[in-house]
Amino acid sequence: MLLKELSEAIGVSGNEEKVRKIIEEYVKPHVDKVSVDSIGNLIAFKQGDGSYSLKVVLAAHMDEIGLMVTYINEKGYLHFRPVGGVDERILPGKRVLVGDKAVPGVIGLKPIHLLKEEERSQVAPVESLVIDIGASDKSSAEKMVKVGDYATFDVAFQELGARRVKGKAFDDRAGCAVLAELVKERYPFDLYAVFTVQEEVGLRGAKVAAYAIEPDAAFSIEGTVADDLPKEKDVSPTARLGHGPAITIMDRTFVAFHPLVRLLVETAEAEGIPYQFKQPLVGGTDSGAIHLTKKGVPSATVAVPCRYIHSPVSILSLDDFENTIRLMEAALKRLKPEHLRVE
Amino acid sequence: MIELIRTLTETYGPAGNETRIRQVLRDMVKGKVDELKVDALGNLIALRKGKGGKKVMLAAHMDEIGIVVNYVDEKGFLRFSALGGVFPHTLLGNRVEFENGVVGVIGVEKLESPDKVPTFDKLYIDVGAESREDCPVKVGDIGVFSRPLIAQGQRLIAKAFDDRIGCAVLVKLLEEIGDCEHDLYIVFTVQEELGLRGAVTSAYGIAPDVGIAVDVTRTGDTPEAPKMAVALGKGPAVKVKDARMISHPGVRQALIRAAEQNGIPYQLEVLEGGTTDAAAIQLTREGIPTGVISIPCRYIHTPSEMVDLRDVENAVRLLLAYLSSKELTE
Numbered sequence: 001m002l003l004k005e006l007s008e009a010i011g012v013s014g015n016e017e018k019v020r021k022i023i024e025e026y027v028k029p030h031v032d033k034v035s036v037d038s039i040g041n042l043i044a045f046k047q048g049d050g051s052y053s054l055k056v057v058l059a060a061h062m063d064e065i066g067l068m069v070t071y072i073n074e075k076g077y078l079h080f081r082p083v084g085g086v087d088e089r090i091l092p093g094k095r096v097l098v099g100d101k102a103v104p105g106v107i108g109l110k111p112i113h114l115l116k117e118e119e120r121s122q123v124a125p126v127e128s129l130v131i132d133i134g135a136s137d138k139s140s141a142e143k144m145v146k147v148g149d150y151a152t153f154d155v156a157f158q159e160l161g162a163r164r165v166k167g168k169a170f171d172d173r174a175g176c177a178v179l180a181e182l183v184k185e186r187y188p189f190d191l192y193a194v195f196t197v198q199e200e201v202g203l204r205g206a207k208v209a210a211y212a213i214e215p216d217a218a219f220s221i222e223g224t225v226a227d228d229l230p231k232e233k234d235v236s237p238t239a240r241l242g243h244g245p246a247i248t249i250m251d252r253t254f255v256a257f258h259p260l261v262r263l264l265v266e267t268a269e270a271e272g273i274p275y276q277f278k279q280p281l282v283g284g285t286d287s288g289a290i291h292l293t294k295k296g297v298p299s300a301t302v303a304v305p306c307r308y309i310h311s312p313v314s315i316l317s318l319d320d321f322e323n324t325i326r327l328m329e330a331a332l333k334r335l336k337p338e339h340l341r342v343e
Numbered sequence: 344m345i346e347l348i349r350t351l352t353e354t355y356g357p358a359g360n361e362t363r364i365r366q367v368l369r370d371m372v373k374g375k376v377d378e379l380k381v382d383a384l385g386n387l388i389a390l391r392k393g394k395g396g397k398k399v400m401l402a403a404h405m406d407e408i409g410i411v412v413n414y415v416d417e418k419g420f421l422r423f424s425a426l427g428g429v430f431p432h433t434l435l436g437n438r439v440e441f442e443n444g445v446v447g448v449i450g451v452e453k454l455e456s457p458d459k460v461p462t463f464d465k466l467y468i469d470v471g472a473e474s475r476e477d478c479p480v481k482v483g484d485i486g487v488f489s490r491p492l493i494a495q496g497q498r499l500i501a502k503a504f505d506d507r508i509g510c511a512v513l514v515k516l517l518e519e520i521g522d523c524e525h526d527l528y529i530v531f532t533v534q535e536e537l538g539l540r541g542a543v544t545s546a547y548g549i550a551p552d553v554g555i556a557v558d559v560t561r562t563g564d565t566p567e568a569p570k571m572a573v574a575l576g577k578g579p580a581v582k583v584k585d586a587r588m589i590s591h592p593g594v595r596q597a598l599i600r601a602a603e604q605n606g607i608p609y610q611l612e613v614l615e616g617g618t619t620d621a622a623a624i625q626l627t628r629e630g631i632p633t634g635v636i637s638i639p640c641r642y643i644h645t646p647s648e649m650v651d652l653r654d655v656e657n658a659v660r661l662l663l664a665y666l667s668s669k670e671l672t673e
Contacts, residue, residue: 235422235464236414236482249483250411255359255534257383277482280411281424296383296544342381343362 002026003177003321004157007167010097012066012083012150013201016040019062019173023180023195030184031193041209042195044183051188052337057215057297058182058191058328059206059286060175060222061199064168065310067151069098069131072142076135078105080151082126084200089123090311096131099149105133153312163318164241170316171309172199174324175221178304181325187332189216196286203253206286210293217260217298217340220285221328223316224278224303236279239305242317244274245324248301250281253288257298259339264302267331273323278303298340302328344656347371347514348499349492351507355442357409357485358427358536361385363442364405368510368531375517376529386545387531391517396524397671400551400631401516401662402542402620403509403558404535407502408644409487410439412468412480419472421447421480425463427536432460433645439486445470445479446489488646497576497652504648506535508638508655509557515659523666532620542620546627553594553632553671554624557658559650560585560612560637571614573639576651578608579658582635587618588625593672594634600673601664607657612637632672636661 002022011019020042028034031044042062048054065084072078078098082088092109108130110119131151135141157167167173176195183193192213196205210218224246228237239246247264248256268275291299304324306314356364365387373379378390387405408427415421434449441447447468451461468486472478480486492501501507513529520527528549532541535558546554560580563571573580581598582590602609612635625633636658641649665671 234416234418250359254540255537258360258362279413280483281413281426291384292540292543294544295548296386298383340383342383342385 002180003165003174004167006173006176007157007169010102010152011062011064012152013063013198015150016062016197019176020195023062023176026180027183027193037209037212039205039208040197041205043209044193046183046186046191048189048191049186054189054216054337055213056189056191056335057194057210057213057218057290058179059194059196059218059220059290060179061172061196061205061286062176063197063200064152064171065200067096069145069147069149069151072138072147074138076137076141077108077130077132078141078145079130083150085310087310088126091126091129092124094312095154096151097154098131098133098151099145101144103133103144104154105131105151108132155312160315164315165318166313166315168312168314170304170306170314171223174223174304174306174316174321178221178321178324178328182328182332185329189335199286203284203286203289207289207293210290210297214294215297218287218290219328220287220290220299220301221324222285222301222303223306223309223314225283225309226305226307228307238279238282239276239303241305241307241315242319243276244320245327246276246278246303246305248278248303251283251285251301252281253284254291254299256300259341259343260298260300263334263339264300264327264331267334268327271326271330273327275327344515344652345494345499348508348511351511352492352501352503355440355487356405356407357487358406358534360442360485361405361533365531368405368514371514372517372529382545382548384541384544385533386541388545388549389529391523391527391529393523393525393527396526396669397552398528398549399525399666399671400528400530400546400549400554400624401513402530402532402554402556402624403513404506404533404541404620405510405531406533406536407487407505407507408536409485412482412484415475415478415480415482417475419474419478421468421470423468426485428644430644431463431466434466435461437646438489439468440489441480441484441486443479447480447486490646498649499652500647500649502646502648504640504650505559505643508559508640508650512557512638512655512658512662516662519659520663520666524669525666525671527666535620539620539623542623546624546631550628551631554621555633556619556621556624556635558619558635558637559640559643560614561643562639562641565641573610573612575639575641575649576653577610577639579654579661580610580612580637580639582612582614582637585614585618586616588622590634591625591632591672594632596673597668597671598634598636598661598665601668602661605660605664607661607664609661
C-alpha cells in the first residue's frame with residue numbers, strides 16, 4: 001500500500017529525497033515525463049487528450065514536520081529545534097529516528113516522581129528538551145549523528161477499527177498518495193503533478209514550481225485538521241472524519257477560486273460522493289503560494305480529513321481517502337476553460 | 344459625488360467575494376476607458392490610453408472587511424471569524440448583512456464584565472433562524488457591516504470608506520481627466536484586507552513604470568488620540584512611510600510639487616500601523632517607483648468611518664495635477 005510506504009518514509013522539510021524516490025518510482029510508468037527542479041520538487045507531466053490547451057497543476061507536499069539536531073552536548077545528548085509547526089506539548093517521551101541512518105532515540109523527560117507541583121501543569125519548552133540516543137558521551141554520539149541531522153517521529157502505519165488507519169505524516173503523504181493515483185488517468189488538459197518540498201516551512205517548493213510552470217489552474221491536495229473530538233460547546237469541528245473530502249472555501253493563505261469550488265461541489269453531488277466544507281480561515285496550503293504567482297492562478301484545495309495532524313500519529317478514514325481520489329478524478333475530467341473565468 | 348460615494352460604500356463586497364462591487368465599478372467606468380478586463384484573482388483593470396507617456400498603475404482596493412461564518416449550530420446560530428482587520432469591540436450589538444440580504448445581529452454568550460471586550464469565540468450571529476435546517480446562511484458565507492451613508496455638512500459617515508473612497512476618487516478621476524500623456528491602468532484590487540493579494544498579481548501583469556495607491560489613513564485629530572499629524576479636512580495626505588513601505592522619494596516629491604503648484608491643500612503622512620497596496624506594487628518584478636495618496640479617515644475598520652468630502656475632492660484634483668505632468672518622479 002503506497003500510503004503505508006509514504007507514511008513510514010522519512011522526509012522532513014528540506015530532506016525529501018526518500019519520499020521523492022518512492023513517488024518517482026510509483027508514478028513513472030503512468031506519466032510522460034518526470035523531472036526534479038532545483039529546489040527538489042518532483043514534477044510528473046502527463047499530456048492531455050488534446051481537448052483543451054490548458055496547464056493544470058496538482059500539488060501535494062512531500063515534506064513533513066520534524067526536528068533538527070542543533071547541538072551535541074558533552075554527555076552525548078542531542079539538543080534540537082522544531083522544523084515546521086511542531087506541538088511542544090507532545091514531545092517528551094516520544095521515540096524518534098535521527099539522521100540518514102535512522103538512529104533510534106527518545107526525547108528525554110523528567111520522571112513524574114520528581115516533578116514539582118507547578119511542573120505538572122507546565123509544558124516543557126523545546127529548548128529544555130534533548131534526544132537520548134544512548135550515547136555515553138559526545139564523541140560516541142558523534143559517531144552516530146551530527147549537527148544538522150533531521151529527526152522524525154518513529155511510528156508504524158497500522159490499520160485501526162473500521163476502515164481507518166493510523167500513521168505519521170498523513171499531512172501531506174495522504175495528498176501525495178491521492179496524487180499518485182490521479183496521474184494514472186489522462187485528462188482533457190496537460191497535467192503537472194507537483195510533489196512539492198518545504199511546504200511546512202512556508203510553501204517554498206510550490207512557489208518556484210508554479211513560477212516555472214505558469215499553470216492556468218491549480219489544485220492542492222492536502223491532509224487537513226479534523227477536530228471532531230467531543231466538545232463542550234456546539235462549535236465547528238474544522239472537518240470530520242468519514243464525511244468525505246474537505247473542500248476549502250478560504251484559509252489563512254488564499255481564497256479558493258469560486259468557479260472551481262462550484263465544480264467540485266457539482267461533481268460531488270452528480271457522482272454521489274460525500275463532501276464537506278473545511279472551516280474557513282484555518283490553516284494554509286501550497287495554494288497560498290501558487291495563486292499569487294505571476295498574473296495569478298485560479299486555485300482550489302481539497303483535503304483528506306486527518307485527526308491529530310502535526311503530532312506523531314494521525315488517523316484518517318480510508319473512505320475519505322478513496323472519495324478524495326474519486327472526487328478529484330471526476331472533477332478534473334469535467335474541468336473546462338469556463339471554470340477558469342471570473343464571473 | 345456624494346451619490347457615487349453612497350453607491351460604492353453601500354454595495355456588498357467583502358474580501359474574497361467582490362463580484363457585486365466589481366459589477367458596480369465596471370458599470371461606472373465602462374465607456375470612459377479603452378480596455379476593461381478582470382484578471383485571475385478578480386482585479387478589475389481599466390486602461391485609459393495616453394499619448395506614449397508612462398505606464399501608470401493607479402490602485403484602490405474594492406474589498407472591505409467582514410466576517411466569515413465558520414459554523415451553524417443546531418439551533419441556527421452562527422459562529423464566525425474575522426475577515427481582515429475586524430475587532431470584537433466594534434461588533435457587540437452591531438448588524439451584519441450577507442450577500443443574500445439576510446441581516447444578522449451580533450450577540451455574546453455571556454458578558455463577563457462590561458469593562459472587558461469579549462473574544463471572538465464568545466460571540467455569535469443571530470439571523471432569527473430557529474434551527475440549522477432553517478438558517479438562510481451557511482458555512483463560508485461572508486457578512487459585512489450593515490450601515491447606510493450619512494452626509495452631515497462636509498463630513499460623511501459610512502462603512503467601508505476603506506477603500507471605497509479610494510475607488511470613488513479613481514472613478515471621479517476618469518470622469519474628469521481629459522487628454523493625458525500617460526497610459527492609466529486604473530485597478531480596483533481584490534483582497535487587500537487579506538494581505539494585498541490583488542495588488543501582487545495585477546502589478547505583475549501590468550508591469551507599470553509608476554504606481555500610486557489611493558487609500559485611507561488614520562488621523563490624530565480626535566480627543567486624546569495617539570499622536571499623528573493628519574487631520575480631517577486639511578487635504579489629502581501624501582504618504583511618506585507606513586508599516587510596510589517607504590514611498591519612493593521622487594514620486595512623493597512630484598505629488599508635493601503638483602499640490603503646491605496648483606494650490607491644493609495636502610498633508611504629509613507617517614503611518615505607524617497598517618499599509619496599502621503600494622507595499623506590494625513597489626516590490627513587483629524589478630521594483631516600481633510607488634507613492635500613495637491617502638484620504639484622512641477616522642474610525643477605520645469600524646461600521647462608522649468618517650471622511651471629509653473636501654479631502655476627497657482635493658485628492659481628485661491632486662491626482663489630476665500630478666498626472667498632467669510629463670515627469671512623474673523627481
